[in-house]
Amino acid sequence: MTNFKASQNSWGLIAKIFHWLLAILLIWQIFTGINLHNMEFSPAKIGFIGIHKIIGTFIFTLVVFRLIWKFFNSKPNTSSLPKFHRYASNTIHSLLYALVIWIPLQGTMMTQAGGFDVKLFGIITIPKFIETNFEMYPAYVQFHYQSMIALIVVFGIHLSAGLYHRFINKDKYRVWNRMSFWGKD
Numbered sequence: 001m002t003n004f005k006a007s008q009n010s011w012g013l014i015a016k017i018f019h020w021l022l023a024i025l026l027i028w029q030i031f032t033g034i035n036l037h038n039m040e041f042s043p044a045k046i047g048f049i050g051i052h053k054i055i056g057t058f059i060f061t062l063v064v065f066r067l068i069w070k071f072f073n074s075k076p077n078t079s080s081l082p083k084f085h086r087y088a089s090n091t092i093h094s095l096l097y098a099l100v101i102w103i104p105l106q107g108t109m110m111t112q113a114g115g116f117d118v119k120l121f122g123i124i125t126i127p128k129f130i131e132t133n134f135e136m137y138p139a140y141v142q143f144h145y146q147s148m149i150a151l152i153v154v155f156g157i158h159l160s161a162g163l164y165h166r167f168i169n170k171d172k173y174r175v176w177n178r179m180s181f182w183g184k185d
Contacts, residue, residue, distance in 0.1 A: 008077045010178050015073065018066040019179055025059050026100065026155065033148050037141075053111065054122040060104035061120070063097065076178045085173070092158050099151045106147055110140035 006012040011019070032052050039045045078086055108118045108126060115132040117125050165175035 006074045006076055009174060010076060012073065014069055015066075016179060016181055018062060018069065020181075022059065022062055022066070022100070025055055025062070026151070029055055029059065030148060030152060030155075033145070037145050050122070053107070053118055056104045056107050057118065057120045057122075057126075059100060063100050067097065076174075078173075081173045081175070089161070092154060092161065095154045096151075096158060099147065099154060103144070103147050103151060106140070107144055110137070110144050113137045113140050 003010065004013050006015060029052065032048055032055075036045060036048055036052060039048070078089075081089070109130045111118050112128050112130045113133045114137045115134065117128075119125050162176060162179075165171055165173065169175075171177055
């Protein structure tokens, strides 16, 4: 039975739910973001943008709650990991958090520069913190897309490291096990 909180050998059920739910939502956002970037303007694109914004605000909210949980929760012992692995892991995780906080904020700025509102979960209008600026809007769109490319790269490194530990390293340091729902505590 998985504990809700972290132990020496596991991140705990709550952190695992945050991790895997965010992973699924981020993959969705990446694919829809690529498609939106390449779609011609149409009613379908407007619909996808609406869904993309709702999920983006949901991701931002989940990340905030995840960071609060992480602050008040212990973490598994990583002292058995080689120093380089710990350093690389901390760096990649910091970059992931920075990007998954930055991209929704930047997407909000982009949307507001385009003269549109952003609603938290599609319900509560977020106050404008940037004025409408149609001249700068294309630059915001491009920067949002480039930020997503950076997220794909960092996400790819994170996923590759997890798969490396699981399949090549045979989870010698229990990295995969700590975040798996089927891992042993």
